[in-house]
Amino acid sequence: MLDHGDLTKLLQRALRYGGDHADVFCERRRVYAFRLQDGHIHDGTTSVVQGVGIRVVTGESAGYAYSDDLSFEALLRAAEAASLIARNAPAQTYGTIALQDERVAPLYDQARADHAPAIRYVDLLERADRTARAYDARIIAVNANLSDELQDVWIATSDGRFVHDHRPLVTLGVHVVASAGGDRGSGYAGDGGRTSLTYFDDHAPEMLANDAARIAATNLEAEPAPAGEMEIVVGAGGGGVLLHEAVGHGLESDFNRRGTSLYSGRVGERVASELVTIYDDGNLPEERGSVTVDDEGVPGAHKVLVERGVLRGYMQDTLNARLMGVASTGSGRRQSYRFLPQPRMCNTYMPAGESTPEEIIASTKRGLYAKSFAGGQVEISKGDFVFMVAEGYLIENGKVTAPIKNATIVGNGPDAMTKVVAVGNDARLARRHYTCGKGGQNVPVGVGMPTVKISSITVGGTGDDAG
Amino acid sequence: MTRDDAIEIAARTVDLALTCGAQSAEASLSVTQRFHVEARDATVSKLERSTGSGVHLRLWKEGRRATVASTDLDREALREAIVRGLDQLGYVAQDPYAGLPDEWGMYEGDLALVDPSIAQRDDAEKVADALALERAIRAADPRIVNSSGSHYADAASTIALANSNGFRGAYVATSASRSTAPLAQMDDAKRTAHYGTAARFMRDLESVPQVATMAARRAVEMFGARKPPTMRAPVIFERDVAAAMLSDIFAAAAASHVAVGNSWLAERIGERVGSANVTIVDDGTLPGRLGSAPFDGEGVATRRTTVFEGGTLRTFLYDSYYARKLGARTTGNSTGGGIGANNFYLEPGSGSLLDLIAATSRGVLVLDTIGFATEHATGTYSRGARGFMIENGELTYPIDEFTVAGNFPDMLAALDAVANDLRFDGSTVSPSFRIADMTVSGN
Numbered sequence: 001m002l003d004h005g006d007l008t009k010l011l012q013r014a015l016r017y018g019g020d021h022a023d024v025f026c027e028r029r030r031v032y033a034f035r036l037q038d039g040h041i042h043d044g045t046t047s048v049v050q051g052v053g054i055r056v057v058t059g060e061s062a063g064y065a066y067s068d069d070l071s072f073e074a075l076l077r078a079a080e081a082a083s084l085i086a087r088n089a090p091a092q093t094y095g096t097i098a099l100q101d102e103r104v105a106p107l108y109d110q111a112r113a114d115h116a117p118a119i120r121y122v123d124l125l126e127r128a129d130r131t132a133r134a135y136d137a138r139i140i141a142v143n144a145n146l147s148d149e150l151q152d153v154w155i156a157t158s159d160g161r162f163v164h165d166h167r168p169l170v171t172l173g174v175h176v177v178a179s180a181g182g183d184r185g186s187g188y189a190g191d192g193g194r195t196s197l198t199y200f201d202d203h204a205p206e207m208l209a210n211d212a213a214r215i216a217a218t219n220l221e222a223e224p225a226p227a228g229e230m231e232i233v234v235g236a237g238g239g240g241v242l243l244h245e246a247v248g249h250g251l252e253s254d255f256n257r258r259g260t261s262l263y264s265g266r267v268g269e270r271v272a273s274e275l276v277t278i279y280d281d282g283n284l285p286e287e288r289g290s291v292t293v294d295d296e297g298v299p300g301a302h303k304v305l306v307e308r309g310v311l312r313g314y315m316q317d318t319l320n321a322r323l324m325g326v327a328s329t330g331s332g333r334r335q336s337y338r339f340l341p342q343p344r345m346c347n348t349y350m351p352a353g354e355s356t357p358e359e360i361i362a363s364t365k366r367g368l369y370a371k372s373f374a375g376g377q378v379e380i381s382k383g384d385f386v387f388m389v390a391e392g393y394l395i396e397n398g399k400v401t402a403p404i405k406n407a408t409i410v411g412n413g414p415d416a417m418t419k420v421v422a423v424g425n426d427a428r429l430a431r432r433h434y435t436c437g438k439g440g441q442n443v444p445v446g447v448g449m450p451t452v453k454i455s456s457i458t459v460g461g462t463g464d465d466a467g
Numbered sequence: 468m469t470r471d472d473a474i475e476i477a478a479r480t481v482d483l484a485l486t487c488g489a490q491s492a493e494a495s496l497s498v499t500q501r502f503h504v505e506a507r508d509a510t511v512s513k514l515e516r517s518t519g520s521g522v523h524l525r526l527w528k529e530g531r532r533a534t535v536a537s538t539d540l541d542r543e544a545l546r547e548a549i550v551r552g553l554d555q556l557g558y559v560a561q562d563p564y565a566g567l568p569d570e571w572g573m574y575e576g577d578l579a580l581v582d583p584s585i586a587q588r589d590d591a592e593k594v595a596d597a598l599a600l601e602r603a604i605r606a607a608d609p610r611i612v613n614s615s616g617s618h619y620a621d622a623a624s625t626i627a628l629a630n631s632n633g634f635r636g637a638y639v640a641t642s643a644s645r646s647t648a649p650l651a652q653m654d655d656a657k658r659t660a661h662y663g664t665a666a667r668f669m670r671d672l673e674s675v676p677q678v679a680t681m682a683a684r685r686a687v688e689m690f691g692a693r694k695p696p697t698m699r700a701p702v703i704f705e706r707d708v709a710a711a712m713l714s715d716i717f718a719a720a721a722a723s724h725v726a727v728g729n730s731w732l733a734e735r736i737g738e739r740v741g742s743a744n745v746t747i748v749d750d751g752t753l754p755g756r757l758g759s760a761p762f763d764g765e766g767v768a769t770r771r772t773t774v775f776e777g778g779t780l781r782t783f784l785y786d787s788y789y790a791r792k793l794g795a796r797t798t799g800n801s802t803g804g805g806i807g808a809n810n811f812y813l814e815p816g817s818g819s820l821l822d823l824i825a826a827t828s829r830g831v832l833v834l835d836t837i838g839f840a841t842e843h844a845t846g847t848y849s850r851g852a853r854g855f856m857i858e859n860g861e862l863t864y865p866i867d868e869f870t871v872a873g874n875f876p877d878m879l880a881a882l883d884a885v886a887n888d889l890r891f892d893g894s895t896v897s898p899s900f901r902i903a904d905m906t907v908s909g910n
Contacts, residue, residue, distance in 0.1 A: 034555070037727065042562070044555025046548050047536035051519075060507075064515045068538040081516045084590075122558045141728050177728055177844060184728075184844040227872070227908035228697045258507070260615050260650050262657060338519060377837040377851070381650055381657040384868055386838035386851030408840050408849040408870050410908075458694070460849050460870020460908040 001026040002052075004099045006072060007156040013079040014056045015094040015158060017086040021057040021318065022094075025295060026154040027337040032115040033147035036125040039133070044118070053337040054079050057319055058086040060257075064340050099162040104299045106292045107285050108194035110166045112150070116197050121146050124197065128174045128205040135213035138220060141177040142209075146170070148197070155297035163297040168194055169288065169444060171433060174208050178216040185222065185405065187215025188374070188390065190433025193286045208431075215391050218403045225392065225407030225461025231367030232409065232457045233360055233395060237430040238372035240447030243278050244348050244436065245376040245385045246413040247271075251305050251313075252331070252343040252438075253320035255380050262383045262414065266311050272417030274309040275353055282330050282346035288432045289346035289445040296332035296341050303329050305348075306417075317343040335441035342439060349448030353423025357451040360422045362398040368407060368459055369393040369400050372430075383413035408460040416454055424451030468498050468520075470637035473627030477637075480522055480545060481629050487549045489526040491567050493630040493765060495803055496522050496540075502590070503620040506597035508605075512616060514594070523803055526552050530561040534804060568787035568797060571634040572768040573761040579754040580640040582668040585621050593619050596645060596675065603679030604649040608687050615648035615659065626760070628803075634766035642757060643669055645678055651686040660685030660835075665892045667755050685834065688855075692865035694909035695856055701830035702871050702905045703823050703857070706888050708833050709897035713813060715841045715848065716747065717895055719875065720774050721806040722789035724843055731846030731875055732780060741778035741879035744816065744900070748773050749784055751799055751809030758810035758894030764803030772798045774811075778879070784808075808894045815898040816885030823884050823901050825860040831907055832857055833871060846875030869909040878902050 002010075007024055014022040028050040035043045051068035052075055063085025065078040125144045132142045149169040156162045173190035189212040191203055234242055255261035263271065272278075282291045282300025291300040296318050304312045316324070317332030320343055333344040361369065369392060376387035389407040393400045429448035436445040477494045484492035498520040505513035524535040526549065533556035535548045600617035620643070627637035646663025662682035664673035673681075704712060724730040732740070751769025753759050762768055765787060773781050785793070786801030800806050824832060836850035853867035881903040889898040 032551070032555075034558070040560030040562075041558055042532075042560070044533040044552065044559055045536070046533070046551040046555060048544065048548055049521075049536070049538050051538060059510070061510060061512050061514070064513065064517075066517045066519065068519055068521070070539075078517070084516075085511065085514045118555055118558045143727070179728065179844075184842075186729075186842065186844060227870075227906050229910050255615075258615065259613055260657070260659065338517070340513065340515070375839065377839070379659065379837060381659040382867075384837070384851065384853075386870070388838060388840035388849070406840065406842060406845075406847040406849055406872070408838055408851065408872065410851040410868055410870050412868060458868060458870065458908055458910065460851070460872050461906070 001028065001154050004162065008097050008099055010054060010075055010079045011097050011156060011158050013076055014054050014083050016083050018089060018093055019056045019058040019086040022158040023055050023296065024156045025053045025337055027051060027151065029149060029151040031147060031149045033145065034121045034125055036129055036144040039129060041122055041125065049336065051337040052078065054082045055340060056082045056085050058089045060323055061085050062319065062340055066338050094158060097158055098160050099156055100160055102161050102163045104163065104292050107283060107290050109168060109196065112168055112196055115148050120197055124172060124200055124205045128209040131206040131209035132174060132176050132213040135210060136178060136217045138178045138180045138217060139176055139213055140179045143175045144173065146172045153295065157297055161297055163293050165292050168196060170195060170197060170199060172200065172205060172208060173433060174212040176212040176216040178220045180220055183220055185216045185219030187212040187219060191431040193288055193432040194290060195286045218391065219405045222403035222405035225404045225459055227459065227461050229456050229458050231364050232454050233364055233367060233369045234452045235371035236424060236426045236449060236451045237428050239370065239452060240349055240430055240449035241373040241376050241387060243350055243449060244345060244447050245378040245387065246416050247278055247306065248280065248345045248348045249378050250380055250383060250413060251315055253314040253316045253324065254343050256314050257320045257324050261380050263311060267313060269311055270309050271311045271414055272306055272309045273420040275423045276306055276309050276417055276420050278306040278348065278350055279303065280305055280315055280345050280348045284347050287347045287446040288434065291330065291346060294330045294332045295334045296328065298328045298330040298332060300330040300346060315343050315345060317341055333443045335443060339441050342441065344438065344443055345436060345445050347446030349429060350427065350450060352425045352427035352450050355422045355424050357424045357426050360424055360451050360453045361395060361400060364395045364398060364453065367395045369395050378413065385413055386410045406461060409457050410460060411457045416457060419455045420452055421455045422453040426450045468625055470625060470627065470639060473498065473625045474629060474635050474637045476540065477627045477629035478635060480524060481631050483545060484524060484526055484549050485631055487546060488553050489528055491527045491631045493525045493567060494522055495626065495628045495764065497624055497626050499622055499624040501622045502593060503618065504594050504597045505616040505618050506601040507614060507616050508601060511594055525804065526556060527566055528556055530563060530565050531556045531559040532565045533559060564788055564791040567630050567632050568765050568767050571632065571766040573636055574752050574768045576752060577754060578759050578761060580638060580667060580759065582641045584669050585641045585643055586623065599675050600645055600647050600679055603675055604647055604683050607679055607683035608651065610651040610653050610687050611649045611683055612652050613650040615650065617647040619645050628766050630766055636762050636766055638761055640667065642667055643672060645672060647678060647682045649682050649686045653690050656690060658686050658689045665757065667757055671755065689853060689865045689867065692853065692867040694868050695831060695866040695907055697908050697910065699904055700907055701827055701901055701903050703827065703830065703832045703901045704899060705820065705832065705834050706897055706899045708836050709900055710893065710895055711836065713811060713897045714895045717808050717811050718843050719846065720784050722783045722785045722793055723806045725783050726789055726792055729844050731844065735780050736782065738780055739778050740780050740876060741775055742882045743777050744882050744885045745775045745778045745879050746814040747775040748814065749798065749800065749809050749811045753810050756810045756891045758808060763799045763801045765801040767797050767799045767801060769799045769809055810891060811895045812889060813885065813897045815887045815889040817887055820886045820888055820899045823886050823899060824857055824862060826884065827857045827901065828859060830857045832862060848873055848875060848878065869907055871905050871907055873905040
């Protein structure tokens with residue numbers, strides 16, 4: 001996008017008042033997408049977003065400016081705007097900048113330069129639509145989206161590193177509504193990854209459509225969720241949203257460096273049941289949350305967050321890592337060139353335990369089986385979280401019984417993690433469709449988990465009190 | 468960029484689309500200058516200043532539609548993207564309702580969208596604003612020892628729209644905001660809160676002391692919170708939480724949701740669905756408000772639309788596509804591809820929030836919610852919440868880690884009191900209100 005000479009000039013201009021670090025983040029993102037609605041292809045979208053973000057860091061302060069005008073004059077103006085953060089800092093000069101190309105073994109296909117022929121997208125969407133409609137006569141609406149994104153980033157840093165990453169990302173989502181006698185139920189399933197349409201050869205859209213339709217039909221017959229405290233069994237795969245919210249966000253280094261997280265200063269302490277181990281991994285091939293290099297040019301890594309209940313470390317970007325005297329863990333991510341990077345999760349998961357899922361269900365007298373979540377949110381300083389259950393059932397006397405709908409569960413991260421009483425041997429990653437929002441920035445992530453039982457949690461529904 | 472320059476670029480883009488083979492086209496250009504400063508303690512922790520621009524195009528041919536977006540305004544780059552969009556369009560189903568709007572124009576009154584004093588403020592003043600807010604939250608209470616940052620931000624946008632039927636329009640609009648997120652600590656317990664203010668005019672922003680006082684109070688008042696009992700009880704939603712509920716009501720009233728069966732309001736026009744307190748209006752013509760503009764995302768003049776009147780559902784909110792599809796007239800709510808709010812709000816009542824609390828013998832005041840579980844098809848609502856227990860008309864103790872749940876048809880029917888504290892700090896806003904009967908799940 002820009003040659004080493006121009007990048008060096010921009011870095012030098014950005015550091016004209018000094019600073020600890022500067023970087024130039026160049027991005028070009030091309031999205032090609034189709035949307036299906038009412039049994040027909042409803043819309044096609046082409047978008048091209050490109051620009052450059054320039055950052056100057058001094059101490060704990062960051063100056064930032066972006067430009068989508070790529071003329072060198074406009075980029076110099078952005079570098080000057082970013083430089084202002086250091087204007088009143090103690091006088092310092094930055095040494096020579098000599099950019100060196102850095103190569104990191106890629107985690108996903110670097111060769112695909114363009115989207116596939118339009119007919120292949122249309123075909124996948126129509127197959128999903130036909131399958132969902134055929135599942136049940138009560139299906140009244142199917143909406144499906146297929147998006148194919150190719151993001152190229154070029155990152156140059158004042159410590160002389162230059163790195164390029166080419167990141168494909170395909171996502172197929174199917175949303176189904178079922179209706180009968182005034183009741184409605186909806187279901188969603190999505191999949192994809194940092195790959196191409198060939199992924200759907202082995203992960204057929206029919207499988208997604210059947211699952212979305214099954215959940216919609218099940219929710220049509222579901223009873224309102226009960227209200228009150230009860231045992232909860234969280235399903236393998238998509239249950240990993242629990243780790244992402246209840247623990248993951250609290251271990252991002254910005255909150256911990258600033259002391260606003262309840263996990264601040266607690267590395268080495270017990271924060272969960274000893275059954276609990278949690279990893280965040282940016283290195284899993286083709287997963288949504290994987291990064292060959294992060295958005296600061298640092299290679300993705302496997303991080304141990306919690307090991308047998310003990311807090312082991314935080315997820316670090318370069319700014320917070322430097323201030324905390326450690327190395328970046330390759331967790332600096334951003335939505336686009338219009339945003340400063342933040343420490344973020346990549347793919348967060350819990351490895352397998354020893355119980356079988358059957359044993360876990362059988363040991364539950366009365367509780368909620370949360371097979372998958374529609375999403376969640378957490379408050380960082382106290383750790384209170386909430387999840388919306390997408391597919392849930394009652395457990396009565398050790399057996400999964402009636403489907404329930406519209407359950408929200410609330411709890412507290414450390415409290416819930418201390419109450420983990422069983423971890424299944426069925427660990428797996430969820431289907432790839434999760435997106436995480438933080439500080440107004442969305443990035444793709446992955447989650448995973450075995451079947452897990454928590455001894456007590458508050459379920460918020462409108463049904464009878466669980467007592 | 469001047470308004471005329473912006474219109475010129477939008478119009479040229481429409482011409483380019485027609486040259487490439489579109490039968491009709493619409494182009495909108497937005498150019499936004501943004502400034503943001505974050506302070507933490509005595510440090511300026513972030514300073515951002517940028518200009519972003521982008522063009523958004525809709526193309527039609529033989530009743531088929533495609534969408535093209537680009538931040539690259541170079542003619543050849545736009546041509547390449549348009550050619551791709553037109554190729555995609557060949558795979559889209561014909562839709563008799565697709566196309567440019569049947570009516571277009573502009574609201575002619577003075578909307579007061581630009582505060583010239585924002586451009587005149589220099590950076591040092593803006594930085595001082597954030598630093599002052601940061602000092603003020605720490606001065607407000609000795610337990611406030613930290614923060615996630617205090618912010619000042621402003622923006623000036625030029626929006627231009629042109630279509631192949633001859634519509635040409637542009638406007639400039641400003642906005643400014645200040646917000647803060649103090650952290651209070653007592654022994655090992657940490658509590659955070661967030662409070663902010665936003666407006667088109669500096670003079671309409673709440674002052675630094677006002678924002679700091681409110682944020683600080685919210686952070687410290689939650690110490691010692693416990694779970695409320697699981698019960699059915701009246702719930703008062705403070706205005707910021709109430710505004711989020713108005714967003715859910717907006718979604719159900721949007722014709723795009725109604726048309727695909729994803730709204731609990733479908734087929735209920737003319738029905739009494741709420742209590743007499745439920746009068747909800749969408750109005751894009753309120754001078755100086757954040758949701759006001761002379762025309763919507765497809766060049767239709769904005770207007771005032773009464774959606775609920777004394778509890779009766781009068782209309783859905785439409786763009787021209789869903790208006791044609793559902794046999795109605797557009798209400799000027801197009802975002803250029805979807806349906807969005809102008810200023811969408813619940814009409815305020817006469818008493819204060821304190822009056823509402825005093826008139827509640829046993830219930831819950833909700834100050835903050837987390838989660839986003841609303842099923843628009845059925846109107847089912849459920850959120851994690853924190854706030855206060857109300858006993859005998861008084862706030863007795865803070866409560867958290869509970870949920871409030873209900874469904875919108877029942878909730879609107881039971882909306883039995885509305886306060887007078889409406890503020891226009893966004894495009895979807897509400898005064899505080901009470902719902903007579905909801906499910907509270909605690910322990």
